[in-house]
Amino acid sequence: MRTGYADLPLHGGRAPRWLFSRMSRLARSIVELVIFEYGTAGLLERVSDPGWFQALGCVLGFDWHSSGLTTTTCGAIKDGIKGVEEDLGLFVAGGKGATSRRTPDEIATWGERTGIEADPLVYASRTSAKVDSAAVQDGYQIYHHSFLFDREGRWAVIQQGMDEDTGMARRYHWLSTKLDDFVCEPHVAVCCDARAPSLNLVARESEPAREATSELSRAT
Incomplete structure (x- = not known):
C-alpha cells in the first residue's frame, strides 16, 4: 500500500559531510531504539508515514522544508546501520x-x-517504482528509491520524484503489510498542498482503462 505522499521544494546540492556524519550516527541510535521497542515491523510502519518520516529528518538535523530531507534521511539510515543490519534484522537498498x-x-x-x-522483494521494489513513475502520471520523474525490508519479508518504500517546471519534489511512501493490490488504490493517504490535473491509472475508477490497456498490450 502506498501510505501517502508529500510535496517539497526541489533543492540541489548535498548535505555537508560533517552534518551527514552526525545524522548517520543519530539515525542508527533512533533505528535501534524503535526496533527495540516496536520491532522491525514498527520501524517500517513509522517510516512509511509521511509525517513521521518528515519529523525524523528534522530530528536528525536536516532542513524541514527541502527535497533533500528525503534523500539525506534515507542515506543516513542506510549509512548509520551499516555493519549491524543482520543484528537489527533491518536492511536498506537503493x-x-x-x-x-x-x-x-x-x-x-x-x-x-x-x-x-529476494525475488518477491525485487518484484515489490520494481513494481512500486513503476506505479509511481508510469501508472501515476502527475509530472514527477522518480529519481530516488529506497527499499527497507526485514527478515520476515516485510518492506517499505520511500521514493521521490521531481518536477523541474514547478521546482517541486514529491515523496511517495509504501508499506507491504497494508498492500492489497499494486494497481488498485494502493495508497491510504494523500498529504499534499499542491494540486494539478494528473492521470491516475491506479484509481478504482480507472479499472476499465487498466483492463483496456492490458488487452491492447496482449493483442500487440
Whole structure:
C-alpha cells in the first residue's frame, strides 16, 4: 500500500559531510531504539508515514522544508546501520540517482547472505517504482528509491520524484503489510498542498482503462 505522499521544494546540492556524519550516527541510535521497542515491523510502519518520516529528518538535523530531507534521511539510515543490519534484522537498498538502479542487486545480495527470499522483494521494489513513475502520471520523474525490508519479508518504500517546471519534489511512501493490490488504490493517504490535473491509472475508477490497456498490450 502506498501510505501517502508529500510535496517539497526541489533543492540541489548535498548535505555537508560533517552534518551527514552526525545524522548517520543519530539515525542508527533512533533505528535501534524503535526496533527495540516496536520491532522491525514498527520501524517500517513509522517510516512509511509521511509525517513521521518528515519529523525524523528534522530530528536528525536536516532542513524541514527541502527535497533533500528525503534523500539525506534515507542515506543516513542506510549509512548509520551499516555493519549491524543482520543484528537489527533491518536492511536498506537503493538510494538516489544511479544508486536507485542498483536496488534489485542490493536486495539479491542480502538475500544470498541471509537466506531471505529476494525475488518477491525485487518484484515489490520494481513494481512500486513503476506505479509511481508510469501508472501515476502527475509530472514527477522518480529519481530516488529506497527499499527497507526485514527478515520476515516485510518492506517499505520511500521514493521521490521531481518536477523541474514547478521546482517541486514529491515523496511517495509504501508499506507491504497494508498492500492489497499494486494497481488498485494502493495508497491510504494523500498529504499534499499542491494540486494539478494528473492521470491516475491506479484509481478504482480507472479499472476499465487498466483492463483496456492490458488487452491492447496482449493483442500487440
